[in-house]
Amino acid sequence: MKIAIIDLYDGEPNFGITAIKEIIQAHGAHSIQVFDIQQQGEWPKIRGWDVFISSGGPGDPAKKFSWSSKWKGFMQSILDYNQTAETPKPVFLICFSFQLFCHHFELGLASKRDQPSYGSFSCRLTPYGKKDAIMGALSDNFQIADFRSYQITQPHSENLKKLGAKILAIEKSRPHINKAQALMAIQFSSCVYGTQFHPEANGDKVKKTFELDEEKLQKFLGNKQYEKAVKKLDNIEGINQTQAIILPRFLDFARSIISRDDSKI
Numbered sequence: 001m002k003i004a005i006i007d008l009y010d011g012e013p014n015f016g017i018t019a020i021k022e023i024i025q026a027h028g029a030h031s032i033q034v035f036d037i038q039q040q041g042e043w044p045k046i047r048g049w050d051v052f053i054s055s056g057g058p059g060d061p062a063k064k065f066s067w068s069s070k071w072k073g074f075m076q077s078i079l080d081y082n083q084t085a086e087t088p089k090p091v092f093l094i095c096f097s098f099q100l101f102c103h104h105f106e107l108g109l110a111s112k113r114d115q116p117s118y119g120s121f122s123c124r125l126t127p128y129g130k131k132d133a134i135m136g137a138l139s140d141n142f143q144i145a146d147f148r149s150y151q152i153t154q155p156h157s158e159n160l161k162k163l164g165a166k167i168l169a170i171e172k173s174r175p176h177i178n179k180a181q182a183l184m185a186i187q188f189s190s191c192v193y194g195t196q197f198h199p200e201a202n203g204d205k206v207k208k209t210f211e212l213d214e215e216k217l218q219k220f221l222g223n224k225q226y227e228k229a230v231k232k233l234d235n236i237e238g239i240n241q242t243q244a245i246i247l248p249r250f251l252d253f254a255r256s257i258i259s260r261d262d263s264k265i
Helices: 016-027 068-084 096-104 127-131 157-163 203-212 214-221 223-232 237-259
Strands: 002-007 031-036 051-054 091-094 109-125 141-153 166-171 183-189 192-195
Touching: 002 016, 016 031, 016 237, 051 237, 068 096, 068 192, 091 096, 096 109, 096 141, 096 183, 096 192, 109 127, 109 203, 109 214, 109 223, 127 166, 141 183, 141 237, 157 183, 203 214, 203 223, 203 237, 214 223
Parallel strands: 002 031, 002 051, 051 091, 091 192
Antiparallel strands: 109 141, 109 166, 166 183, 183 192
């Protein structure tokens, strides 16, 4: 498969792009190219690639960037292409890309969190998620690597229905806190998936990030929040299980679409 990775990190140091590439390379002999749309203005041609993975990155999804309209148009072009194409293009949207898609297509409310969600957290599958070909391989309550200052909440049911979208996972319930739960995974259309967390993340690398960037993260999160986040990283197996399931199964799903062989899922 020819896989285009859309880089939305705007030059900021990150483990995301490398982790995505490592998962793809471990999955099989695929052709990969990274397109830096923010700093280099590089955009893949839809017909030239089989699969698209759009990365996480920093930023407010409700902010208007110089490339925002083009990104929305690009995603709309893929949706339009998939409506009539004999072989549609599978797409996976990660974190910031997920938020952008939800905001641009008015699928939920984009807002800033009171506190950043940073580290390891629990997530739960919806009834749709439990039956899904990709997400259904996870346990009902699964562990994620989450790095968000912004969030998508309050799903717009009518607009989701127009796309044929299904909410697959949501933030864990916190009855003692009167706040809306974030939408954490959606199948936006038959071939377009996304998560508001980082399915490419490796638990060891997340833990290492906290160790290497201790001073920076203490300033960003505050000492109390930082200590709580570090304690949650004592068990990183949950993150590694999530990493081992979501993107590899998405790639299996993509291959089944391209080869038209459901047995490969």
